[in-house]
Amino acid sequence: MARMLLVPGFWLGAWAWDEVAADLRQRGDEVLAITLPGLDADDPERLSATLETQAQAIVEAADEPTVLVAHSGGGAAAYLATDLAQERFSRVIYIDSAPVPEGHALIPKLGARPDFPLPDTWEEVEATGNSLAGLDEADLARFRERAVSEPAGVAGAALKLSDSPARLSIPTTVICTSYPSDLVKQLRDSGEEPFFRELRRIDAEYLDLPTGHWPMWSKTAELAELLHDVANR
Template identity: 80%
Template sequence: MARILLVPGFWLGAWAWDEVAEQLRSFGDEVTALTLPGLDPDDPDRLSATLETQARAIVDAAGESAVLVAHSGGGAAAYMATGLAPERFSRVVYADSAPIPEGHTLIPALGDVPDFPLPQTWKEVEDMGNSLAGLDEPTLARFRERAVSVPAGVAGRPVTLSDSAARLKVPTTVICCSYPSELVQRLRDAGEVPIFRELRDLDAEYLDLPTGHWPMWSKPAELAELIHEAAGR
C-alpha cells in the first residue's frame, strides 16, 4: 500500500481524479486528491492564489510522506513543493507533465489580466499543444461545465525554486502521454524546450501511456496501474 497525493492541472479540481482514485483504492492505496488554491470555485479569495501558495498546500497535504502525482500545469507547483520539503515525498510522478525550471512562466503572454480561463473552443485548447485524444463529448461537456479559471499568480508568474538541490534526489517517474518517451528524452537532451530542460538534472524513469493530455479521463485504469506500480518502487 502507498499513500498517494493527486494534484490536477489547469482548470481542474480534485474531482478530475475520481476514476483514477477509485482504481488506486481498489489496489489498497491510500489516496488524497487535492484541489489546489485558486481552483476552488467557492473560494471568494481564489484569484489571490500563487504558485507559492499552491506549493505549500501540496506540502501540507503530503503529511509525513506521500507519492506525489502531478498532471499538466500542476507540475510547476509540485516541483516547487519538492524543493520546499523533499523529505515529504517518496516519489514524484509527472503525468503528461514535467518539473518546471526556475524562471519559466507557464502562460507568458497572460499580461495584466486576473486569470486564465479555459479557452472558448477546443481547437484553441489543442493549439496550445494539449491533445484531446480519447475524450468523448460527455467528458468534454463535463470539463467545460466544471472548469475554473487559473489565477494570474499561478499561470502568469515565473516558477521560483528553493536554493536546496535536495529536490533533485527525489525519485521521479514521467508518464508520457501526448509525446512518446523517446521524444521527451530527445527534447530533454537538446535543452531547447524549457518544460523538459529540468529533467536533465533528474535521474527519472520514463513510462509510455499513449493517449491525449488528460489520461485520467481517457485511460484512467491504465494510468492508475502505472501510478500504483511506480509508487511501489
Template identity: 70%
Template sequence: MAILLVPGFWLGAWAWDDVAEELRRRGDDVRALTLPGLDPADPRRLEVTLRQQAEAIVEAASEPTVLVSHSGAAAPAYLATDLAPHRFSHAIYVDAAPLPNGFVLIPQLPAASRELPLADWPELEAAGNSLLGLDEAALRRFRERAVSEPASIATAPLELSDSPARLDIPTTIICNSFSAALVRQLRDEGSEPLFAELTRLRADYVDLPTGHWPMWSRPVELAELIHTIAAH
C-alpha cells in the same frame, strides 16, 4: 504508501475521481487535492500565489508521499518538493515535467486580465493539448466544471531554492501526448525549456499513449501505472 493526486489547470480534485477509485481498489491510500485558487467558492482565489499552492501540497502530504501532478500542476508540485523534500518518496508527472527555475507557464495574458478561462477546444489543441480519447461526456463535464486559472498562477515565474535535495527524489514522467523517446530527445537536445530540468534529475520515462488528460481517457491504465510506480 500514501498517494497525493494534484490536477492541472482549470481542474479540482474531482478530475481524479476515476483514477482514485481504481487506486483504492488496489489498496492504495489516496487523496486528491483541489489547489488554492481553483475553488470557485473562494472569493479571494484570484490572489493565490504559486508558493501558497505548493504549501498546500506540502500540508496535504503525509510522510512519505508519492506526489502525482498533472500538466500545469507540475509547477507547484515541483516547488513543494523544493520546500519539503523529506515529505515525498517519489514524484510522478503526468504529461508534464518538473520545471526549471524562472519558468513561466503562460508568459502573457491580455492586459488587465486576472484569470485564464478554459479555451475553446480547437484553441486548446492548437496550443498542444491533445483531446485524444475524450468522448462528448468527458468534454461536457470538463467544460461545465472548469474553473478559470488565476493569472497570479499562470503568469508567475517558478522560484526554486539552490538546495539540491529535491533532485534526489526519484522521479517518473508518464508520457502521454509526447512519447518517452521524444521527451528524452528534447531533453538531450536542450531545445525545449519545458524539459531542461530533467537533465538534473534521476528520472524514468513511461509511455501511456493518449491525449493530455489520461485520467479521463485511460483511467484504469493510468491508475495501474501509478500503483506500480508507488509500490517500488
C-alpha cells in the same frame, strides 16, 4: 501499499481524479486528491492564489512520506513543494508534465490579465499542444462545465526555487501520454522546449502511456495500474 497525493492540472479540481482515485483505492492504496488554492470556484479570494500558496497546500497535505502525482500545469506547484519539503515526498510522478525550471512561467505572455480561462473552443486547446485523444463528448462537457480559470499568480508567475539540490534526489517518474518518451527526451536534451529543461538535472525514468493530455479520463484503468505499480515498488 502506497500513500499518494494527486494534484490536478490547469482548470481542474480534485474531482478530475475521481475515477483514478477509486481504482487505486480498490487496489489498496491510500489516496488523497487535492483542489489547489485558486481552483475552488466558490472561493471569493481564489484569484489571489500563487504558485507558492499552491505548493504550501501540497506540503501540508503530505504530512507523512507520500508519492506525489502531478498532472500537466500542476507540475509547477508540485515541483516547488518538493523544493520546500523534500523529506515529505518518497517519489514524484509527473503525468504529461515535468518539473518546471527556475524562472519559467507556464503562460509567459499572460500580461496584466487576472486569470487564464479554459479556451473557448477545443480547437484552441489542441492548438496549444494539449491532445484531446480518447475523450468523448461526455468528458468534454464535464470538463467545460466544471473548469475554473487559473489565477494569474499561478499561470503567469515565474517559478522561484531555492539553491538546495535536495529536491533533485527524489525518485522521479515521467509518464508520457500526448508526447512519446523519445520526444520528451529529445526536447529535454536539445533545450528547444524550456518546460523540459530541468529534467536534465534529474535522473528520471520515462514511461509511455499513449493517449491524450487527460489520461485520467481517456485511459483511467491503465493510468491507475501504472501509478499503482510505480508507487508500490
